[in-house]
Amino acid sequence: MSNFVNQIAFVTGAGSGIGRATALAFSRAGARVVVADINETNGQETTELIQQAGGDAFFVACDVAQPAQIEAAIQQTVAAYGRLDIGINNAGIGGRFGRLLDQTQEDFDQMMAVNVGSVFYGMQYQIRQMLTQDQPGDHPVRGKIVNVSSIAGVRGMPMGAPYSASKHAVLGLTKTVALEYAKQGIRVNAICPVYTHSTMVDDLINKAPGMEDRxxxxxxxxRFGEPDDIAQAILWLCADENAFCTGQAIQLDGGFTAG
Ligand SMILES: NC(=O)c1ccc[n+]([C@@H]2O[C@H](COP(=O)([O-])OP(=O)(O)OC[C@H]3O[C@@H](n4cnc5c(N)ncnc54)[C@H](O)[C@@H]3O)[C@@H](O)[C@H]2O)c1
Known part of the structure; x- marks a missing residue:
């Protein structure tokens, strides 16, 4: 397993599902972890799980739809740990289940603020901090960012137009920012999971009888993905052994998009 000792990882949406699994995995691999989430109870629970296992973490309450709260969370990270090596922009919502004409302006605006704004502003504040940091020795990598998209970011998703649009946007941001900062030692990649056991997917399963089977x-x-399947790929994307990988969208989907 990769070694993240002395590295600081900031994970949004770390109170649940993929984000929690990622925070725990980074801690097991030696990183100090900032657990950011809008849900304080769940975020504190993730933090306690890390601490009980002997890891170092703290919780920061953060609504990723509010750029000022992301900025404050990054500032708290640096105040506590002195630097930021890894940014995982994972927090997201599934939105309303319905066709285009069932979606409201409020649905669309909220989706864009949470799923796209979080990545746009998250990367702004993360990269601004990373650029102030020395590259260790002659190490080519100054910072690593992984944005959580979806297979709905590479395929259409009937009944979820705002969600699919938001996850396509995450890939556009990932590729563009990877190109803009490649020479400055910042790697930016995305992960595109298929259905993965979490609160979000449970909500979808409960929409109609037989949905889970379909x-x-x-x-x-x-089978569905497990949060740890996705977490392991996120760690791989951030590993310093993987220094040549940037601007990629890894489809972690049990073969879904291969057909
Ligand atoms: N589960 C899947 O099948 C699946 C598939 C593809 C992509 N994804 C993506 O994975 C990411 C994580 O989702 P998950 O499946 O673990 O779901 P989840 O609902 O278990 O976790 C999402 C977390 O994000 C937090 N969150 C929601 N809105 C927030 C906000 N405004 N500010 C801060 N935190 C907020 C929630 O409190 C929660 O802890 C999302 O971006 C989702 O779109 C999930």
Whole structure:
């Protein structure tokens, strides 16, 4: 497993699902972790899980739809740990389940603020900090960012136009910012999971009888993803052994998009 000792990881949406699994995995690999979430109870629970296992973490309450709160969370990270090596922009919402004409302006605006604004402003504040940091020795990498998109970022998703649009936007941001900062030692990648067990996917499963079976049958490997499946790929993307990887969107989908 990669070694993240002496590295500081900031993870949004770390109170649940993929974000929690990622925060725990970074801690197991030696990083100090900032657990950011809008849900204080769940965020504190993730922090306690890390601390009980002997890791170093703290919780910061942060609504990623509010750029000022992201800025404050990054400032708290640096105040506590002195630097930022890894930014994981994971927090997101699934939005209303319905066709285009069922979606409201409020649905669309909220989706863009949470799922796209979080990545745009998250990267702004993360990269601004990373650029102030020395590259260790002649190490080519100054900072690593992973943005959590979705297979709905590479495919259409009927009944979820705002969600699919938001996850396509995450990939546009990832590729563009990777190009803009490649020479300054900042790697930016995205992960595109298929259906993965979490609160978000449970909500989708409960929309209609038989939904879970139908969703599972779409995945060639024959099962949903687990949060730790996604977390392990995020760690791989951030590993310093993986220094040549930037601007990529890894489809972690049990074969879904291969067909
Ligand atoms: N579960 C899946 O099948 C799946 C598939 C593809 C992509 N994703 C993406 O993975 C990411 C994580 O989702 P998950 O499946 O773990 O769901 P989840 O609902 O378990 O976790 C989402 C977390 O984000 C937090 N959050 C929501 N809005 C926030 C806000 N405004 N500010 C700060 N935190 C906020 C929630 O409190 C929660 O802890 C999302 O971006 C989601 O779109 C999930």
């Amino acid at each position: 969703m599972r049958k779409m995945i060639p490997i024959g």
